[in-house]
Structure formats: structure tokens, C-alpha cells
Amino acid sequence: MRFEHRNTEIGAGLVDRVWRTRSDAEDTMTSAARTCSHLILVRTRGRLLASLRGPETRATTTPVPPDAEFLGVRFALGTVIRPHPAASLLDRSVPLPVTDSGRIVIGGEDWEAPTYENVERFVRRLQDAGLLTRSRLGEEHARRTLQRRYRAITGLSPTAVTQIDRANAAATMLRDGLDWRAVVATLRYFDQAHLAHALRRYVGHTARELQAGDRPSMSFLYKTGPGPGS
Structure with a gap:
């Protein structure tokens, strides 16, 4: 599966990535751990399936239907999707109703399904309806209060x-071809064993598998910035 993706800046940073891909044959893929929620649309055999997938604390194996087109909207860390906050979606996926005309039901209202090109319009409509907001994750509170608030959001x-x-x-x-030593140094892992443990738990593959010519089928991987959730 080849992923096409693009950045986007909507409102107060509600969404930071949009991606799409398609499958040819029935298969499985490794879904790496994620810090943010996703809206995922799957078009297969004339049907539209929609779901919200929450943050994931470990790598999992996910079935892939044949002849399907996928669209993913990755919400930024701190985005609240009413009535489905990220804390209620941890390690689970919630299907969203789809009408006979192919519209997605969110918050009791039906919305025109977005495309890869017009996700911004879809998100702005949800924002205007109060169904999408961005919560502050700053340090204006005491440490213990901040941690509770962070986890709740x-x-x-x-x-x-x-x-x-x-x-x-x-x-x-x-x-991308970097040696594990460079990865350890750049991302400040203690050593090779520390990196290997993190990859097994959160990505589901070893460094050798990730660097192999015949790479495993995986969900979309993304580079991060200097801060968490970026």
C-alpha cells in the first residue's frame, strides 16, 4: 500500500495531516501506535464505511479489505471531537453511521463525506457547528492538575x-535508510536494545524488517517535530 499525504492547517491547528491509499487484494497490515485520533473513510464495493479511530498505545494487526480506497484525517493532539473525546477512544475504533445517500452522521447531524481535496471545508463545517474544538495543553496549572487535564483531553x-x-x-x-546508530543518537535512545524494545511495542517491527527491501505492510508513518504530538 502506497500512501499519499499532505499537511494542512485548519482553524486553530485542528488537523495536521491528510492521507489516502488503496488496496488491491485482501491482506493485513501492521498499525503502529498513534497519539492522535483519526477519521477514516473506506470506500469498498460501492459502500462507504466511516469510523473514528482513537489513540493507540501499541502496534496491532489490522485487516485490509480488497479493492478499497482509504481516506484518513489525522487530528492534531488536543483536538476534541464531540461527542467522541480522545480519552473515550483509547485503543478502540468507533463506527460512524452513514446514510443511504453516503453522508456521515456526527453529533446527530449528517455531513457530506470529505474528499482528499476538500477536507478543509468538511472540518470547518464541523468546527462551526461546535463539534470540533482545540483544547489547550499548556502549563498554566500545577503539574498534577496539568497531567490529569492532559490525559482527559x-x-x-x-x-x-x-x-x-x-x-x-x-x-x-x-x-528512509538511516543506520540504527544514527537513530539512537538523534532520538536519544539509550542504546540498540532500548530502540528495539520501543519498535517492538509501538511499531510492531524490528529495525532490520523496516530497512529490508521487501518491507512489511504498515499504516502510514509520519515524521515528528521536536515536541510531542507534532
């Missing part, structure tokens, strides 16, 4: 977000 602790994002960045660097 994202479903994860700040430490978990950092670990998951770092493992995704490591996997991307390895697939």
Missing part, C-alpha cells in the same frame, strides 16, 4: 505521547 500521559511519537519517528528514519 488526549487519553494519554505526556510521557506516553513522547514515547509513541519518538518510536514513529525512529521507524520513519529507519525506512
